[in-house]
Amino acid sequence: MSTLQLPNQRLLKKMMTGGLLLTLAIMALFLFxxxxxxxxxxxxxxxxxxxxxxxxxxxxxxxxxxxxxxxxxxxxxxxxxxxxxxxxxxxxxxxxxxxxxxxxxxxxxxxxxxxxxxxxxxxxxxxxxxxxxxxxxxxxxxxxxxxxxxxxxxxxxxxxxxxxxxxxxxxxxxxxxxxxxxxxxxxxxxxxxxxxxxxxxxxTGSGNSDTTAPTAPTSAAASNVSTTSANITWNAATDNVGVTSYRLFNGSTQIGSTPALNYNLTGLTPNTAYNITVKAVDAAGNLSPASNTVSFTTLAVTGPDTQAPSAPTSLHVMGSSTSTTVPLMWNASTDNVGVTGYQVFKGTTLVTTVPGTATEYLVTGLTPNMAYSFTVKAVDAAGNISSASNVINVTTPNAPTTYPAWSASSVYVAGNKVTHNGVNYEAKWWTQGETPGAAGADVWKVIQ
CATH class of the missing domain: 2.70.50.50 (chitin-binding protein cbp21)
Structure with a gap:
């Protein structure tokens, strides 16, 4: 009869500890x-x-x-x-x-x-x-x-x-x-x-001494002007070292940046005047004079509007959920006329409609430790509704434990628990007047 040889206890302990650490690392990776x-x-x-x-x-x-x-x-x-x-x-x-x-x-x-x-x-x-x-x-x-x-x-x-x-x-x-x-x-x-x-x-050093700005881009022009977009082109600027990119401005407001010699402006407002200039930038950050001004007016919308907006994209949790709230955010939709609102859904239930200028909403009144799914749809002035965004699934965390508020005048001993600025702490030894979370306040440790 053969004998099964087991690893010695020290080796077995190391194997189990290593496996546990690996499992925890994988779980953390999937969580995040x-x-x-x-x-x-x-x-x-x-x-x-x-x-x-x-x-x-x-x-x-x-x-x-x-x-x-x-x-x-x-x-x-x-x-x-x-x-x-x-x-x-x-x-x-x-x-x-x-x-x-x-x-x-x-x-x-x-x-x-x-x-x-x-x-x-x-x-x-x-x-x-x-x-x-x-x-x-x-x-x-x-x-x-x-x-x-x-x-x-x-x-x-x-x-x-x-x-x-x-x-x-x-x-x-x-x-x-x-x-x-x-x-x-x-x-x-x-x-x-x-x-x-x-x-x-x-x-480590003094940097370079390039203080010469590029020349202004020339022959800027607009083409393919529509109700909400236009393509801008220009001729290259020159520089003593080299141009690295171009910035586009509507009046004094920067609205785009590109290393190319053209840029497609999107998300414009129908029947609206725009005055676009282009400036060149070199590796030293020197900014050129402006190009000639490109003036155009986007087209007006004619006839009944039957075109729905595009679906909102990249719906995600913006920050951290609490036991009763989830902060949602999404990328804006586009429309041939303009988005006037976004409908926020919890499952199939309409939670609210926010203005078309908003791309975030804090969902409230939720239940701790509960799974939810959310989607968002865009709406235009004619009542056309987009397809739904991606689905985001969220499970709210358990309700947090809170303890008595920390007081500078109170005496605390090892094991006493307090809450300060929304964070829970436990005292390691006797203390009075040492603010939890402050630099050098080693007496306090953060707990859940």
């Missing part, structure tokens, strides 16, 4: 892939989150699965993520807020022209792209706060329209030395949110 709440991040120079996703930064937490998802209220510095939570866009990915002179990998950079490349998983209608940098004398061993930054952006690019899945800005980075942090902010135009990326950089 199914959230569908990802949007965009800076891929070059690589942001802190990007380097985490690539495995270059370590011990980053779950951001490795979601480098796209660093979103918070827009309006920085007056609004936006709280001090100490700027890198994590308000704490959902808390490990990103750890800050010291040696904690994060730095990307070498020089003052002067730098191109910032974004990867956009879910493009949105955009208001602006802004870039801030820390002060020369900031403290790299303290949490990132507004006082760490020069609060006037060194680069501010107004934008009207929706970019594609990639977008770039070439900006003149100010003079700095040593380790600095750049905060890149992508502000959405039709919601209250923005996306925040910090980039850890190390200044």
């Amino acid at each position: 892939e199914s959230k569908a709440s990802a949007h965009g991040y800076v891929s070059n120079p690589s942001s802190r989150a990007d380097l985490c996703a690539k495995g270059i930064n370590t011990n980053c937490g779950l951001i490795i699965y979601e480098p796209y998802s660093l979103e918070a209220a827009k309006g920085f510095p007056a609004a936006g993520p709280a001090d100490g939570k700027i890198a994590s866009a308000n704490g959902l990915f808390a490990p990103l807020d750890q800050q010291s002179a040696t904690r994060w990998t730095k990307v070498n950079i020089s003052p002067g022209p730098t191109t910032f490349d974004w990867k956009l998983k879910v493009p949105h209608a955009t208001a602006s792209w802004k870039y801030y940098i820390t002060k020369q004398d900031w403290d790299p061993n303290a949490p990132l706060t507004r006082s760490s930054f020069d609060l006037t952006p060194f680069c501010n690019v107004p934008y009207k329209g929706q970019p594609s899945n990639t977008y770039s800005d070439t900006c003149n980075v100010p003079n700095r030395t040593g380790y600095q942090v750049i905060l890149a902010v992508w502000e959405i135009s039709d919601t209250g949110n923005a996306f925040y990326n910090v980039i850890d950089v190390n200044f």
Whole structure:
């Protein structure tokens, strides 16, 4: 009779532990892939989150699965993520807020022209792209706060329209030395949110000295003007180094950007006058004079409107659901005349109709730990209704546990639980007056 040889207990324990860790990693991956709440991040120079996703930064937490998802209220510095939570866009990915002179990998950079490349998983209608940098004398061993930054952006690019899945800005980075942090902010135009990326950089040189702007593009012209679109073409500008892209403006408002010599304007309003100019940009960020002005009026709609809008696309959860709410967002539909509203459905039940200028809605009154499906349809003034958007399936989380509010005057001992600023904490030992979540308040640990 043969004898079955089992591994020794130590080896068996290692095998079981390794298998458990692998299972947890796979579960986390599926969890975050199914959230569908990802949007965009800076891929070059690589942001802190990007380097985490690539495995270059370590011990980053779950951001490795979601480098796209660093979103918070827009309006920085007056609004936006709280001090100490700027890198994590308000704490959902808390490990990103750890800050010291040696904690994060730095990307070498020089003052002067730098191109910032974004990867956009879910493009949105955009208001602006802004870039801030820390002060020369900031403290790299303290949490990132507004006082760490020069609060006037060194680069501010107004934008009207929706970019594609990639977008770039070439900006003149100010003079700095040593380790600095750049905060890149992508502000959405039709919601209250923005996306925040910090980039850890190390200044190594003085940059180039190209201060010569390109010549103005010439012979700009419009063709194929319809009720809601027009194609703009122009002749190339010249530059002492090289033109990298062209920006299109309606009056003083930027409405597009492209490296090509043509651009198809879409989403225009019927029977409306437009005055389009084109400017060239070089690698140093120098902007040319404007081209000749292209003036045209979109066509008016004639006859009865029987054409339905296109279906809304990319319906997704914008941020985090609560036990009773789900924030929905979608990409705008197009119509031959104009979208006047969006119908939001929970299953087959119409929840509400929002104006045609809105592309988001907070569904309320839901039940904790319950599965829901949502769709959105577009409506025009003639009552034509689009096909449904994609279906988004959401399960609301369990209702959160709350504890007595923390008080600066109360004495707490090990095991006492409190709630402060919406976060639950447990005391590790005796304490009084140490604010939960504050820098150096090691007595408190975050709990669920």
